[in-house]
Amino acid sequence: MKNTIFLVDMNAFFISCEMVRHDHLKGKPSAVAGDPKKRTGIILAANYEARALGIKTAMSLHEALKICPALQTVPPDHSYYEEMSSKVMELLQRYTPLVEQNSIDEAWLDMTGSLHHFGSPREAAAQIMNQIRKELSLWCSIGISSNKFLSKMASEMKKPLGITELFPHEIRTFLWPLPVGSMYGIGDKTAELLHDEQIWTIGDLARYEKEKLIKKFGKSGYIMHLHANGIDKDPVKVRTRDDLKSIGKSITLPANLHEFSEASKVLMRLSDEVSARARALDKKGHTVQIALKYPNFKSITRQMQIRSTNLSKYIYETGLHLLRQVWNPSKPVRLIGISLMDFDEETSMKQLNLFDTVSENNTGLIEIQRDENLQNALDLIRAKFGEKVVIRASILSAPSKDNTSAQQKEP
Numbered sequence: 001m002k003n004t005i006f007l008v009d010m011n012a013f014f015i016s017c018e019m020v021r022h023d024h025l026k027g028k029p030s031a032v033a034g035d036p037k038k039r040t041g042i043i044l045a046a047n048y049e050a051r052a053l054g055i056k057t058a059m060s061l062h063e064a065l066k067i068c069p070a071l072q073t074v075p076p077d078h079s080y081y082e083e084m085s086s087k088v089m090e091l092l093q094r095y096t097p098l099v100e101q102n103s104i105d106e107a108w109l110d111m112t113g114s115l116h117h118f119g120s121p122r123e124a125a126a127q128i129m130n131q132i133r134k135e136l137s138l139w140c141s142i143g144i145s146s147n148k149f150l151s152k153m154a155s156e157m158k159k160p161l162g163i164t165e166l167f168p169h170e171i172r173t174f175l176w177p178l179p180v181g182s183m184y185g186i187g188d189k190t191a192e193l194l195h196d197e198q199i200w201t202i203g204d205l206a207r208y209e210k211e212k213l214i215k216k217f218g219k220s221g222y223i224m225h226l227h228a229n230g231i232d233k234d235p236v237k238v239r240t241r242d243d244l245k246s247i248g249k250s251i252t253l254p255a256n257l258h259e260f261s262e263a264s265k266v267l268m269r270l271s272d273e274v275s276a277r278a279r280a281l282d283k284k285g286h287t288v289q290i291a292l293k294y295p296n297f298k299s300i301t302r303q304m305q306i307r308s309t310n311l312s313k314y315i316y317e318t319g320l321h322l323l324r325q326v327w328n329p330s331k332p333v334r335l336i337g338i339s340l341m342d343f344d345e346e347t348s349m350k351q352l353n354l355f356d357t358v359s360e361n362n363t364g365l366i367e368i369q370r371d372e373n374l375q376n377a378l379d380l381i382r383a384k385f386g387e388k389v390v391i392r393a394s395i396l397s398a399p400s401k402d403n404t405s406a407q408q409k410e411p
Helices: 013-021 061-067 078-092 121-136 148-155 168-174 188-196 202-207 210-217 219-228 260-280 312-326 363-385
Strands: 005-010 030-035 040-046 072-074 099-103 106-110 140-145 163-165 246-257 285-293 299-309 333-343
Touching (some): 005 121, 078 121, 148 163, 260 333
Parallel strands (some): 030 072, 140 163
Antiparallel strands (some): 285 333
């Protein structure tokens, strides 16, 4: 039996979620942005009306407002987006139990054994698309193929509300003429290195000597060569919460960041997001890792063990400690990320972190309990009134000099 794999990709997910609950955004150029009140930050997601005017993800809000002064903006609410994402994934599981979430707004479905319930692949895809629109008021595009890679490439070909089939016998016509940088899994830096080898299209990559690719890129070169030839043997893998190895957030900044104070604000917001997701998944970790990438594409990571936690305060303080260790004023950064990993059971042995001083009367443990109570209270407030209701004063103290925002870009 030939495999049938779908990739369901939610269209303009963050702003589409906001349009579900804010009618005034519909039909007008609208975007989710870092700090609309201060007119700072970056565009995290723009609707199709805004995109038609040239407004793009990662553009500074200041630049976007120059293009469209009437742009409607709302601050990000990642807890709400996680909630909507969970509803999408639950809906997809009605069509097949084999669902692999690839990001907050997309998932692969192995429909091979389910199509007899829903008709042809196109008919099944149309049912999924219509059900998502009917129940959640969200749009999606769906790619259909015999493997994960080609279904992902197909999903990108028609947006919004597109259903596209792309099978191995069609790749010479529809896949090979595309720029190599448009291929799933190839970033800007890799594309530049491929250009050095005179590889400009996916077809060029497919015809290039596999051994030379492996020599230059290692295992990644082998995988790129397979994908360019329409081959992907990776199965759809159902992931459970227990499979999760780390929870992280990162942002590629719209401009090089030179000031430690600004980097610390970015790190603080990222820590809040990591903490919120960890608590939503009921995960606690005892290792914090930060990642920095420089304009020359070189990157570094540093990590440190702490007491098992999912509280923003301790994630941020540890991340800040690591950031101080590696910060070099002469080396601006272009990407900042932070992750929580090494998840433990609640009954596992507790390890003291750098910032706790637990005395014989357990004042440190009392402080942690107090912080957990405070975090739980903030979660309840944000869940009821929105993410923007409670914002750290230190973040509001001064506008970012380079208009950066510490929210994750929409995938």
